[in-house]
Amino acid sequence: DAGVIQSPRHEVTEMGQEVTLRCKPISGHNSLFWYRQTMMRGLELLIYFNNNVPIDDSGMPEDRFSAKMPNASFSTLKIQPSEPRDSAVYFCASSLDRGRSYEQYFGPGTRLTVT
Amino acid sequence: SQQGEEDPQALSIQEGENATMNCSYKTSINNLQWYRQNSGRGLVHLILIRSNEREKHSGRLRVTLDTSKKSSSLLITASRAADTASYFCATALLPRGAQKLVFGQGTRLTINP
Numbered sequence: 001d002a003g004v005i006q007s008p009r010h011e012v013t014e015m016g017q018e019v020t021l022r023c024k025p026i027s028g029h030n031s032l033f034w035y036r037q038t039m040m041r042g043l044e045l046l047i048y049f050n051n052n053v054p055i056d057d058s059g060m061p062e063d064r065f066s067a068k069m070p071n072a073s074f075s076t077l078k079i080q081p082s083e084p085r086d087s088a089v090y091f092c093a094s095s096l097d098r099g100r101s102y103e104q105y106f107g108p109g110t111r112l113t114v115t
Numbered sequence: 116s117q118q119g120e121e122d123p124q125a126l127s128i129q130e131g132e133n134a135t136m137n138c139s140y141k142t143s144i145n146n147l148q149w150y151r152q153n154s155g156r157g158l159v160h161l162i163l164i165r166s167n168e169r170e171k172h173s174g175r176l177r178v179t180l181d182t183s184k185k186s187s188s189l190l191i192t193a194s195r196a197a198d199t200a201s202y203f204c205a206t207a208l209l210p211r212g213a214q215k216l217v218f219g220q221g222t223r224l225t226i227n228p
Contacts, residue, residue, distance in 0.1 A: 004157070031214060033216075035218075042218060042219070042220045042221070043158075043203065043218040043221075045215060045216065045217070045218075048214065048215065050214065055214070056215060091157055091158070093157075093158075095214070097214050102163075103148060103160035103163055104158075104160065104216065105160070106150075106157030106158045106159070107157050108156060108157050109156075109157055
């Protein structure tokens, strides 16, 4: 099993540019999560999907952030326009949810630096 | 403030010793999970304990849960250098948030050879 796949692993961009992060969950998993990790704020849940439908996006910082899950094997997190305070490691995780809370499997993360 | 808060923030012990980390939370939970994160990597699930369970074991890991005190502890016995990592507790909330995890700030564990 390949695990959760994220791309790119590292992204350096200038303020104002659009950034798109990509995630491929584990095959067969029906829930997908986007997290952001910083030293100051720790690990924050941004949004999660169940069966490709966004369930809770209350963690999305502002309208500059958007996430999509067009099918069960792909999700994107977009930041437009990006700002230096968006610099963080962004993790995607997936799990198999049968109505109870199961463990989440994390990808390796995308380290985003906005200059 | 954080739902889950780990204590201590950092812990340094000698190889072979036991390491104990604590987690406190504020609201009722469905379950509590512990994760490990090695430097520069994603989190790895270690163990899950449900709200109706008091203790659980997995290899060298022992987790306890006290819902009356809203606290949990993770014990790693006979520590090894490879256990050096950050450890996070995560709570799955009630009632609709069974799938949503809230992570604490983590404990940085260093095992000295």
